[in-house]
Amino acid sequence: MTSTGKVVLITGASSGIGAAAARRLAAEGHRVYLGARRTERLGELAGEITAEGGSAAYQRLDVTAADDMRDFVAAARERFGRVDVMVNNAGVMPLSPFEALKVDEWDRMLDVNVRGVLYGIAAALPVMREQGGGHVVNIASVGAYEVSPTAAVYCATKFAVRAISEGLRQESAGDIRVSLVSPGVTESELAESISDPSAREAMKTYRSVAIPASAIADAIAYAIGQPPEVDVNEIVVRPAASAQ
Numbered sequence: 001m002t003s004t005g006k007v008v009l010i011t012g013a014s015s016g017i018g019a020a021a022a023r024r025l026a027a028e029g030h031r032v033y034l035g036a037r038r039t040e041r042l043g044e045l046a047g048e049i050t051a052e053g054g055s056a057a058y059q060r061l062d063v064t065a066a067d068d069m070r071d072f073v074a075a076a077r078e079r080f081g082r083v084d085v086m087v088n089n090a091g092v093m094p095l096s097p098f099e100a101l102k103v104d105e106w107d108r109m110l111d112v113n114v115r116g117v118l119y120g121i122a123a124a125l126p127v128m129r130e131q132g133g134g135h136v137v138n139i140a141s142v143g144a145y146e147v148s149p150t151a152a153v154y155c156a157t158k159f160a161v162r163a164i165s166e167g168l169r170q171e172s173a174g175d176i177r178v179s180l181v182s183p184g185v186t187e188s189e190l191a192e193s194i195s196d197p198s199a200r201e202a203m204k205t206y207r208s209v210a211i212p213a214s215a216i217a218d219a220i221a222y223a224i225g226q227p228p229e230v231d232v233n234e235i236v237v238r239p240a241a242s243a244q
Helices: 015-028 039-051 066-080 103-131 152-172 198-204 213-224
Strands: 007-012 031-037 055-060 083-086 134-139 178-181 234-237
Touching: 007 015, 007 066, 007 103, 015 031, 015 039, 015 055, 015 178, 015 213, 031 039, 031 066, 055 066, 066 178, 083 103, 083 152, 103 152, 103 178, 134 152, 134 213, 152 178, 152 198, 178 213
Parallel strands: 007 031, 007 083, 031 055, 083 134, 134 178, 178 234
Antiparallel strands: none
């Protein structure tokens, strides 16, 4: 357990990478504040962490609502006194070919994957500025570096997260650290949101080799754990047995 525990806010914390990050960071002595829509899962996770000696609390959060995000950050600050790290992890991935015209799903990806990150930054940044520092960790994807069939809109949202992260880093040098963590194929519930039959079938093959969510949690912990003068800008984590 670290003697310099931080207050870490995690969106999309009810499963996958978010839940793994919560466990990993709490085990290191950080105080974690968890947000997601599925409060039953958040309660179970917070209870598990607390039972193991960690510090965790949670709140229902819809990252597509700016007011919700502001309330989330304010509640974390009220409970723990400060906000050291914002992990913008929430994301969706309903892949489909363009000709399927799943416009509602495109909108959902833009709302969660892009606006959710922007709202997280907008809520946390003033608090971090006031306290003299902080750390924003945005979770992207290898889709932030490459595009594949059925994934164009999803990749576009992750390219956007990468651009947002780099812009924030340049504007915040010496004050607020900014890290982009881009997972390759990782065990999660992301693929369950794919409604298009062809994309769902293709994803079964694509995800046949996957790394555990704990591997991404380790990358997040590494970035957060560096001394103040070290800013880990980008980490890409892929399965060793995959070219993707």
